């Protein structure tokens with residue numbers, strides 16, 4: 001039985017969320033490496049800068065991975081319920 005809704009625009013929205021989420025995770029990975037390099041004494045960073053990058057890294061990782069999860073959920077929920085892709089990507093005027 002297939003009681004689902006059309007899945008045509010499900011994939012592009014999911015890919016947009018996955019792409020942006022993974023891109024952000026990639027950037028935050030670099031921030032994490034910067035933190036490790038500072039802890040190992042390879043580069044010098046003031047305590048203030050370290051704390052700023054630490055906060056950026058922690059918050060950015062959580063947001064990036066959450067965006068990936070949102071993309072997966074969008075794809076799955078869309079198979080059952082009609083969802084508006086314009087609202088999903090906050091397209092102006094959608």
Ligand code: HEM
Nearest residue numbers: 029030031032033035036039054055057058059061062065
């Ligand atoms: C290449 C991968 C990563 C590297 C090199 C890295 C590096 C670091 C370092 C050096 C710290 C500071 C740890 C300390 O307190 O001494 C840190 C904190 C943290 N990392 Fe990562 N990390 C990586 C991946 C991740 C991932 C995948 C996540 C999320 C799932 C994550 C989330 C966090 C959070 C939440 C903190 C604490 C932030 C805070 O205290 O404000 N990290 N990371």
